[in-house]
Structures are given as structure tokens and as C-alpha cells.
Amino acid sequence: MLSLLMKAQTPVNYTISFENAVHHEAQITAVFPNTTNDSLHIRMSRSSPGRYALHEFAKNVYGVSAVNDEGDTLKIIRNNPYEWIIANPKGATTVYYTLFGNRGDGTYSQIDESHAHLNMPATFMYATQMLESPVKITFDVRKDLNWKVATQLKKENDNTYSAPNFQYFFDSPTEISDYKIRSFTVNSNGKDYTIEFVLHDTASDELLDQYFEKVKRIVLAEKDVFGELPDYDYGKYTFLACYVENASGDGMEHRNSTILTDSEGLENGGMKNNIGTVSHEYFHSWNVERLRPKSLEPFDFSRANMSGCLWFAEGFTSYYTNLILCRAGVITPEEYAKSINGTFNYVWNSPARNYFNPIEMSYQAPFVDAATSVDPVNRENTFISYYSYGSVLGLALDLSLRQNGLNLDDYMKKLWQEQGKKENPYTIDDLHFTLSLYAGKPFADNFFNKYIYKSEMPDYATLFESVGFDYSQDEEKIYTGFNTNSNNEITRNVKKGSPAYKAGLDAGDIILAIDAKKLNNDNTVEKVLADKKVGDVITVTYSRFGVEKETKLTLTSDPTYTISLNEKAKRRVEKHREAWLKQ
Structure with a gap:
């Protein structure tokens, strides 16, 4: 359990101001307390909690200088692109620098006259010797712009906040703007928690109220999965929603908050299109923040963080994303069935x-x-997103468990009680073992041996039939294996084993004619192939690097599956489906 008690040592102190916000700059002062080392190593992070790739945040830092307690300028040595070494520091060391930030998402920082959207690893330097030190930060907000601070950090006074250490500080994004806020109280295990929704958007109060009603239903539906809320620090969880034109679509989970960004405001499509991210990221406050892979603990800000558990941490969360929307009444069962198609295929x-x-x-x-x-x-031939892969495996596991009178919710509850609630990080062996305890060793071994340690496909025909979902392929629909743009150019790598792959076509090829019929605005690929059947061999004329070529392509049946709700399912099956979708 994360201790929230400030340690007896002197905190690292930051001040950040935004006088030049119009040009996306912030001025930052960092005061590092006395060190017994003969040098002070100060760095910018190369990774950010919840992200797994490298992000070189040092590239947006400039104007760096340092002074000691007496105001003497200190020499800075650069041995690598992301570190500043101060030799022979005496007393406290004060570092000044300018940050440029103009990307509003779950990883970077964005500063302009509408807001200061801060992800901490992208914003603040840290001393490698002081990662366990407490942190204090003062936000010098733009009062002329009516800015206010929203963050999971502990409020000390006015605009000064604190964190017990850098693991917590760097996991605490902050939105500073003239935002609107809604909140409600949820009781869990006899304790009241405040769930607040902060919105930076131009939406009316009425639209925000409508959206917040959906948020509330999602929170309660996800609480039902685990049986309780996490014990949020300081009794509060905060959604930081930034739906503005210059933001980038993203969502990023954190311990007691989440960032939600998109260029679509609530009145411009966001009311429908952004709610899935709310569902996904809030589920993470259990699954990944507290029910956490051991391979991600502690998070290392100096390198890429790798885990073999993301099919569960991200993928099972993705499975619940739309399932929760259905249970919360945000989407219909018909819409839920339709939503499975893209990911499944x-x-x-x-x-x-x-x-x-x-x-x-x-x-x-x-x-x-x-x-x-x-x-x-x-990637078209070698990679499947762990979000998607884990999502369809979560679906298969849930429906398989339900055939045995069990369900995925109770498995997640068991994992929560054994690992997450205790904040005891898990391994893949723990996931396997807990499933053995819940559903029996033969069931667990079959699932992990076939679908996790190997890449076999579950029997979805039987699984979908058990909940009244239709599942089929159109064996008469033809398939070429290539997709073209308006210029008839193949825009992506063709899939291995597809008709186009076997015919030797590749990304960048321009299809000129099919069976000697030249392609143009009136004679599209679809029109030329309209009377073709599975098994037909067509002649494809194409251009590659300006050279005209020709190949034979054998049409096969379209491999796409279609999944939909069976309106005529038997009552017994309907009840089984309702128990799943309306848990």
C-alpha cells in the first residue's frame, strides 16, 4: 500500500508559471535540497506511466541554468541528451528552465491561453538521487484567464500541492484551465468517495449534465464488477477531460485520476464518441493501477517499460469497455454486438x-x-494490438466460464481480493493459478495452454450461440486481399496468405486494369469485380515504380465474420444473454 505520509526529509520544490502561454512556454524553477553526493544528476524522463514506448521529453527543455544557495552560477556538464550534471553542489541547488509544450494528450504537455495541460514526466526534471523524496509544487496560475487547478495531488494550500515521492508525482497529471466540474458521492465499504468530473470544453451546462449522468452509470457498473471501489487516496477520484479542438484523442489512466482528451467537444460528436474512453480508463483504476503487473513495478522513468501482461491489463480492460457501456444503458445490446465485429475480425x-x-x-x-x-x-503481418487480442480473449473466457455457471466478473473479483486490493503485483503465473482456484485446474490449463501460451482460436461458434449471437461468414462474397485509395494505389502491406499476397502485389502498387478493363472514376475495382465469383482467376495489370506489370489473382471467399444479436433466440438463451449484458 502506498504510504501517503510525507517523509521527514526535505521535499523537492517546484514552481511553474505561464507568462508566455501564447507561445506554449512554461517557466519552471526546481529546488533540490542538500545532497551529500559530489555531483547532482538531473534528468528529464524518457517514459511516462501508462505508456510503454520511449518519449524523449528532454527535447522540449531549454534555457537551463543552476545556482547554489548563495546565488553562484553552477557549471552544468552534459554527457547525454537527457541529463544535466552539476558538479560539487553546495547546499540546495536551484535549477531554472523553459519548457515548450503543445500536444494535449495522455503523455505530453500543452500550454496555451486556453489551458496548461500537464503530464508530469513531460514537464519536470528530477534528480536521480531523490526519487524517494517528497515533492511540493506551486502552480502560478493565470488569474487573468480564470485558471483553476485540477489534480489528484494533495492540496496543501491555495495552489500548492504535494506528493509523497516521484512515483506518485509523475503519476499525477494536472489540468489548469477555466474548467467546469461535476461530482457525486459513492459509498463503498462504509466510506464515502467523491467522484469528480472536470471538463475543459465549450459545452453548455446542460450537455455536461447529460454526459455526467452517463459517467455516473459507468462508475457504478464498474464498481459492481469488483464489488467495491478502490480505496482512493484522499477519498477522491478525478476525471480530467479536455475536449478541445487542439487536443489529440487519447486516454491515460492514473492512480486516482485519468486524462481524457479529444478534439471533439460534447456538442461536436464527443457526447457519443468520447464515452468509451471514460469506461476504459476508469476500469483501469482497478485493473492496472492496483491489480498491477509485477513487470511494471516500480515504473522506470529512464527507459522503456516492457510487460508480457498487457493482453490482460489492457486487453481485458478493453473487453469490459463496451460491455460496461451496455450494462450502464449507454449503448443497446444490438449496438454492443455490432461493436465486436471490427476487433474480432x-x-x-x-x-x-x-x-x-x-x-x-x-x-x-x-x-x-x-x-x-x-x-x-x-505490422499488418506481424502484430496484433494487445488491446484487441486481449479483448476477444476476455470475451471468450467470459462466455466459456458462463457455460459452466461461472463468469469473468467473479474471476476479476477474486484477482482483486487476492492481488489488487492488497496491491501485490501479479505475474502471468498468478493469473493462471487464480483461474485454477476459481474454475478448476483443467479449465485454467486449457485456456492458458491454448490461447495465452499459444495462439489458437476458441470455439466462438458455440460460445456465441450460447448467448444468442449470430456468427457467420459469407462464403459467396469474393475477396482480393488488397485495398486501394482513390488513385487505385494499394496503401498498406497486403496480408500474408491472401490472394493479393500470393499474386505478388504489394503496398505502393497502382492497379491499372482488371481483365483488361482499365480502371477510372466510372470503372472502379468494385464494379469490375461485380460479376466475379469465388474461385475465378483474374488478370491484374499494375504499375510498380513506373513499370507496368501483370499478375494472376485467384479470388477466395471473404474471411470476414459477421456478429449480430439474434432477435429470435430461445427464451433460455435470452435469459443467459441478459445475465451477461445486464449483470
């Missing part, structure tokens, strides 16, 4: 399962989780 029609199981897909996170690269990659 993405996972089970991917050739990537031939290369990696869900654990190994999780290991790929440092390369894909908001990571950037300039060299082309072959």
Missing part, C-alpha cells in the same frame, strides 16, 4: 498469430504504444 484474420502469442504481442508495446519511426514496418 482484426484479431482472428491476422497472420500475426503465426509469429507471436498474446504475451509476445504485449512485448511489442515499446515499439507501438505512441512510438514513432521513419522506417516502414510489417
Whole structure:
């Protein structure tokens, strides 16, 4: 359990101000207390809690200087891009620097005259010797812009807040703006907790009230899954929603808060399109924040953090995302069934399962989780998102358990009681063992041996039938294996084993004609293939690097599955479905 008592040592003190917000700058002062070391190593983080790829935050820091207690300028040595070394510090060391920030999401910071949206690792330097030190920070807010502070940090007075250490501080994003706020109280185990929703948006009070009603239903539906709320520090959980035009779509979980960002405001589509992120991120306050992979503890700010458990931490959370919306009445059972299609087809029609199981897909996170690269990659054939993979496995596990009179909710409760509530980080073996205790060793061994340690596909036909979902493929619908843009160019790597792959087509090829029929605005690929059937062999004329080529392509049946709600399911099956979707 995280101790919230400030240690007896002197805290690291920060002050941040925003005089030049119009140009996306913040001025930061950091005071590092006395050190017995002969040098003080100050760094910017290279990673951020909840993100698994490297993010070089030092690139947005400049104008760095340092002085001692007596005001003497101290020499700064640079041995690497993300560290500043101050030799022979005497007494407290004060560091001044400027931060540029103009990306509003769950990782970076954004500063302008509408808000200061701060993710702490992207904003504040730290001393490697003082990661266990307490922290105090004063936000010098723009009173002329009516700014207010919203954060999970402990309020000391006015705009000064504190954290017990840097693990907590860097996990505490802060929104400073002229925001609106709504809150309600939830009782759990005899204790009242405040759930507050902070909104930076131009939405009317009426729209915010409507949205907040959905948020409340989601909170209560997720509480039902685990049977109780987490014991939130300081008795409060805060949603930090920033739905403004210059924000980037994102969501990021934290211990007692979550960041929600999107360019769509509530009156511009956000009322419907943003609510799924609310469901997903709030579920994380149990699953990943407290029910936490051992491989992510403690979080290391100096490197990429890798875990083989993301299929569970992120994937099972993704499974519950839309299920909770259905249980909370935000979407209908019909909409829920429809929502499964995209993820299901993405996972089970991917050739990537031939290369990696869900654990190994999780290991790929440092390369894909908001990571950037300039060299082309072959993700279409080698990677399945652990969010999606884990989501359809969570679905399979839930429906399989329900065939045996059990359910995933109670398995999650058991994990919560054994690991999460005690904040005892888990391993994959713990997940396997707990499922054995809950559902029996043969059941658990079958699930983990087939679907986690290997990449086999569960019997979804039987599972969907048990809850009255139709599940089928159109064997007469043709499939080429390539997709083109308006210029008839193949825009993505073709999937291994598809007709296009076998025909030797590749990304960047421009389809010129099919069976000697030239393609144009009136003669599209779809029109040319309209009378073709499965098994037909077509001649594809295409251009590659300006050279005209020709190949034969054999049409196969479309591998896409269609999942929908069966309105005519038997009453017994309907009741089974209702027990699942209206738990």
C-alpha cells in the first residue's frame, strides 16, 4: 500500500508559471535540497506511466541554468541528451528552465491561453538521487484567464500541492484551465468517495449534465464488477477531460485520476464518441493501477517499460469497455454486438498469430504504444494490438466460464481480493493459478495452454450461440486481399496468405486494369469485380515504380465474420444473454 505520509526529509520544490502561454512556454524553477553526493544528476524522463514506448521529453527543455544557495552560477556538464550534471553542489541547488509544450494528450504537455495541460514526466526534471523524496509544487496560475487547478495531488494550500515521492508525482497529471466540474458521492465499504468530473470544453451546462449522468452509470457498473471501489487516496477520484479542438484523442489512466482528451467537444460528436474512453480508463483504476503487473513495478522513468501482461491489463480492460457501456444503458445490446465485429475480425484474420502469442504481442508495446519511426514496418503481418487480442480473449473466457455457471466478473473479483486490493503485483503465473482456484485446474490449463501460451482460436461458434449471437461468414462474397485509395494505389502491406499476397502485389502498387478493363472514376475495382465469383482467376495489370506489370489473382471467399444479436433466440438463451449484458 502506498504510504501517503510525507517523509521527514526535505521535499523537492517546484514552481511553474505561464507568462508566455501564447507561445506554449512554461517557466519552471526546481529546488533540490542538500545532497551529500559530489555531483547532482538531473534528468528529464524518457517514459511516462501508462505508456510503454520511449518519449524523449528532454527535447522540449531549454534555457537551463543552476545556482547554489548563495546565488553562484553552477557549471552544468552534459554527457547525454537527457541529463544535466552539476558538479560539487553546495547546499540546495536551484535549477531554472523553459519548457515548450503543445500536444494535449495522455503523455505530453500543452500550454496555451486556453489551458496548461500537464503530464508530469513531460514537464519536470528530477534528480536521480531523490526519487524517494517528497515533492511540493506551486502552480502560478493565470488569474487573468480564470485558471483553476485540477489534480489528484494533495492540496496543501491555495495552489500548492504535494506528493509523497516521484512515483506518485509523475503519476499525477494536472489540468489548469477555466474548467467546469461535476461530482457525486459513492459509498463503498462504509466510506464515502467523491467522484469528480472536470471538463475543459465549450459545452453548455446542460450537455455536461447529460454526459455526467452517463459517467455516473459507468462508475457504478464498474464498481459492481469488483464489488467495491478502490480505496482512493484522499477519498477522491478525478476525471480530467479536455475536449478541445487542439487536443489529440487519447486516454491515460492514473492512480486516482485519468486524462481524457479529444478534439471533439460534447456538442461536436464527443457526447457519443468520447464515452468509451471514460469506461476504459476508469476500469483501469482497478485493473492496472492496483491489480498491477509485477513487470511494471516500480515504473522506470529512464527507459522503456516492457510487460508480457498487457493482453490482460489492457486487453481485458478493453473487453469490459463496451460491455460496461451496455450494462450502464449507454449503448443497446444490438449496438454492443455490432461493436465486436471490427476487433474480432482484426484479431482472428491476422497472420500475426503465426509469429507471436498474446504475451509476445504485449512485448511489442515499446515499439507501438505512441512510438514513432521513419522506417516502414510489417505490422499488418506481424502484430496484433494487445488491446484487441486481449479483448476477444476476455470475451471468450467470459462466455466459456458462463457455460459452466461461472463468469469473468467473479474471476476479476477474486484477482482483486487476492492481488489488487492488497496491491501485490501479479505475474502471468498468478493469473493462471487464480483461474485454477476459481474454475478448476483443467479449465485454467486449457485456456492458458491454448490461447495465452499459444495462439489458437476458441470455439466462438458455440460460445456465441450460447448467448444468442449470430456468427457467420459469407462464403459467396469474393475477396482480393488488397485495398486501394482513390488513385487505385494499394496503401498498406497486403496480408500474408491472401490472394493479393500470393499474386505478388504489394503496398505502393497502382492497379491499372482488371481483365483488361482499365480502371477510372466510372470503372472502379468494385464494379469490375461485380460479376466475379469465388474461385475465378483474374488478370491484374499494375504499375510498380513506373513499370507496368501483370499478375494472376485467384479470388477466395471473404474471411470476414459477421456478429449480430439474434432477435429470435430461445427464451433460455435470452435469459443467459441478459445475465451477461445486464449483470
